[in-house]
Amino acid sequence: MARLNFGGVEETVVTREEFTLDKAREVLKNETIAVIGYGVQGPGQGLNLRDNGFNVIVGQRQGKTFEKAVNDGWVPGETLFSIEEACKRGTIIMCLLSDAAVMSQWPVIKPHLTEGKALYFSHGFAITWADRTGVVPPENIDVIMVAPKGSGASVRSLFLKGRGINSSFAVYQDYTGHALDRTLALGIGIGSGYLFETTFKREAVSDLTGERGSLMGAIQGLFLAQYEVLREHGHTPSEAFNETVEELSQSLMPLIAAKGMDWMYANCSTTAQRGALDWMMPFHDAIKPVVERLYQSVESGHEAQVSIDSNSADDYRDRLNEELRQMRESEIWRTGETVRTLRPENAK
Secondary structure, rough: OOOEEOOOOEEEEEEEOOOHHHHHHHHHOOOOEEEOOOOOOHHHHHHHHOOOOEEEEEEEOOHHHHHHHHOOOOEOOOEEOHHHHHHHHOOEEEEEOOOOHHHHHHHHHHOOOOOOOHHHHHHHHHHHHHHHHHOOOOOOEEEEEEOOOOOOHHHHHHHHOOOOOOOOEEEEEOOOOOHHHHHHHHHHHOOOOEEEEEOOHHHHHHHHHHHHHOOHHEEEEHHHHHHHHHHOOOOOOOHHHHHHHHHHHHHHHHHHHHHHHHHHHHHOOHHHHHHHHHHHHHHHHHHHHHHHHHHHHHHHOOOHHHHHHHHHHHOHHHHHHHHHHHHOOHHHHHHHHHHHHHOOOOOO
């Protein structure tokens, strides 16, 4: 592991050059990796590990997701099993179920966590708030985590492009003395660009804060507020959407991703530069107290409990679909649907 400087602060990171794929294969050569759950992270991580030559099986309940696994080449009775059977066969149990499903399936998983096995997560939620989830692993196993910083679809698509997605890693419990090697080997095996060290709690708190903040919640709130103000002052839907969403996602975000915010600023007009710099701090000052309130809500466990209560409700899926329908059918995103059809790559 190497110590690298990030903005003046040193962090421990692991790269593919340092911990090679060949080394990962050697570490895991006698392991059977059981991917439990084939919903969001399961397909990307499982397929990447399989493509990289590891011994992988999948555990999934019957239904549409089981059929998806079959369509991806997992063979029932050979590499595709029930959750219980996969847990029996696996020496590394990759628990990639949703947080709510981890809780409901824990009584099925736990009896098969026999001495020396490893229990793997890609999110610190279940362990961090074990008092709420009931997920308390036995003491005679390794408990480890690799958390890709992106969706399962991105884990797979970036792997296929030869890039990989950055991931955090943590060891919660090292019973065998080999937990760290197992963790890093799995991180390299799923195609991580590089791995940075964290803890289960830090990952869980930062992840929930990010999802509710700049990654999803805050960005939708900002989009909607600006779109509404423009529309209320007489701007057309197309103009409001392009100035709020389209220019950001299609033009400016690629510049930020390539070389940073200052590079994006430098490649905009002087008028845009001046206005952005002048208004940056008023937005910061207005938003930071909200982010702090959000962080405290996450760290206290309140957000975890809200998630548990909501996801455990019988009508959860129906209510979620209704909320997403309302978003989809709102003017801003109906406008977005039309705008996307007009992009050159989609135009007929």
